[in-house]
Amino acid sequence: MGGLQGTMHWSLRSEIERHRRECGYTLSKLGELTGINHGSLSEILNGNPPRAMTIGQLDALAAVFGREPGWLYELYTEECITEGRISRPRLIPYLVRCAEVGRKDCIEEVVPKLLDNPKNISTLFLVAEQLYESGKQKESVPFYQAVVDSEKDGHSDQFVMSQYRLFRAALGTNSEENGEAVIRFSPYRNRLPENYQLDALFQLARVCFALQKWKKSEQYADELRFLAETIYIHELDRLKRNKKSELPETERHLVFYYAIGHLFKGAALEMQGLYAQAKPYVQGYADLGWFELLDEVGHQEVEKFRVWAKANLYTLEVLAGNTSIIEEYADYLESLPTNEILAGLISIMISANMYQFCVDEILERFSSHIASFGQFKEAIGLDRHLQFRYQTAIYEFDKGRIERGIEETLRCLSLADLMNRYDDTLKCVALFEEYRQYASTTQVEQYRTIVTGKRAI
Template sequence: MHRWLRSEIEKCRRKHGYTLSKLSELTGINPGSLSEILNGNPPRAMTIGQLDAFAKVFGREQGWLYELYPEECLSEQRISRPRLIPYLARCVEVGRKDCIETVVSILLENPKNILILFALAEQLYEKGQLKESVPFYEYVIENEKDSYSDHFVMSQYRLFRAVLGTNAEENWENVIRFSPYRNRLPENYQLDALFQLARVCFALQKWNKSGEYGDELRLLAETVHMHELDRLKRNKKGEPLKPERPLVYYYGMGHLYKGAALEMQGLYEEAKQYVRVYADLGWFELLDEDGRKEVERFKVWAKANSYTLEVLSGNTDVLEEYVDYLESLPTNELLAGMISIMKSANTYHFCVDEILDRFSSQIASFDQFTEAIGLDRHLQFRYQTAIYEFGKGRIERGIEESIYYLSLADLMNRHDEALTYIALFGWLGNLNKRIGNQNELGG
């Protein structure tokens, strides 16, 4: 195969009339190296970058001769990872799936080569090519027999993160697939895994599961905090734990999701206990600049959520103050607050028309949210607003809001929301009958 690859390059060189010196100048490949690559006995192996340089000089498309390249890095004696991984990464970039499949089938003949596929997946993931990394993590999961090996567990975690989207059913399947492996991760990754599980389950309205993962997260963060403090006090050697975010963030988020899950189940007094914890996290040690910023963010969230719980409990005395506070918050926090206000208005039957008018421009921008939690909040807001409009007898507005949230439910593949939609319109039908009967009596 070395012969065929170099034969094709040589044909193109002669066709263009390039000397080795000229070809070296055009490709940027050192003259000595170029001579060894094309004429050495045995020839010097070329990199995928050098093959791309030949393709560019000869006016060929990206991926030219890639099908002939594998033997530059694969042989019965050894595999050259420094050449193979960049080659596979380039195959991903230029869409040469045929080459990838050929190489992978060869690699999987030896279980040890699973680590090469894992290394490639990690490289793609770290570069932000999450979608592209998925098939390689799947190769690892499907072919690694040891479910406790580091690369198997990490592949489960990376796959969980990479495939999260807006489809509710797929996200739930993703949670079910990954969750058994969460405790096998190193603690720094385990913190983020528990945070993501709590977050996704909250967006899926799995309140109990979100609360459970919140409990696990806050307890793990507290344990890690204690261990890190003990390590520093005893001057123990070793690298400090480096999670994706400051440790205080995970501690606070564990309490936040636990409290939010209780709130969504109507357990407002219990939820207040958790809000009080993350309202003041200044006592948390090991705070760097980023950590202190997180402490301030939690103060803001705690204030908003304290108002929320009061309003949901029927305390309308704080409503005006709450609305003034919401006006100072970003749109995503305003959306969360508006859900609580609409839900309370529907429960305790008070008017919020002025509030809806006040925030009309912000409400019109709720379509900007495209991630799972933002979409779920928007969905809840439209549902509560539809109920409110029907309750006010404004049927056309109620229908508009219902159609709005049905379109969001369809976007998120939330079949449960479609059933709610049907029930809502059943209620509308009964309301119309009551209105009609009242009109007949009045006539």
């Protein structure tokens, strides 16, 4: 046995042995408490050479000895890598556990050793996938990043998938970071397998919409519609020829991707003031009963988009200046969930500001919903909340209600600051400064707190 290997094994096992003696446990008792077979435990601690232990066994010993998770992990690496040989069955669970319990020091020690051999990149990818699939996106990031940094083949499955996983993990409420994530990932989107490509295009369209990059959102929505339709036609053709289904396994039903591609296309056109051009795309998801391959989930999606289409057709009418349907639209909004009410009220406020009509009764009618808009924490919800507050601020100023206008401006400014939305921040600052002379001491102080970087809300 090599000197270093022997020392490390002895160090790991001598620590375990020392704790066993301090606790006064026999091997039989220790085996009973840890659930490790007595014979196996004896071979692990006293074998010559000692039997390798699993990370789960080390965790069980730590728990019995009252030690914190991650105990002796720095000494465990020799169980996984000996004389340049790697035991993947022990190494992968070890690195997963290091990530779970926060032993970054151990990860940073092991990963460079692995990368001495390019074949081990696949091991890091498997670790990342295990973490990601178990809901630990943040913990998976360093491993995916190591794959991206080390893989020379930019077309390999693990490289492209790592780029996609990093993109998904990076998405949050910070607009600047979301924009950077789109730039990093978008060149690789067409290299993904079709099932992941559908999800990726949906996320790209969604994020670009939230970033107000309307042309980019249109582009990804077009790609998504085309891909979903291509897969749909291919699947119908296979079924007509009595062949086995080849529908890709996706996060959502295929009809969702087809419909959401239409939705983002129409929404992006709407945001550019192209209401007549947007209408056919909204009608494209208003009635998807013709869509075959629908199971129960698919039928639920069809119904959901039918409801959204009805609301969005109202929206286009209102934005185009048809104020006669405002009350009818408000009645319909009341039947929808809060996030859809928020989207509808933005359209009503934009229209009220554009065509100079009064919506005080509508604001009063939805006051309890408006009071709950602060619950939205995801990018699109925050963006909608910001747009609503900005339009409401303009509305209140136009109605001569200066104090309320200032209050709405401060709410909007705080949201823009939270999301790192510099353009919106500047718009809010300009709006506040226009009415600053009417602001109370408290409002001026609140404004100063936000713009100096100490968030008040």
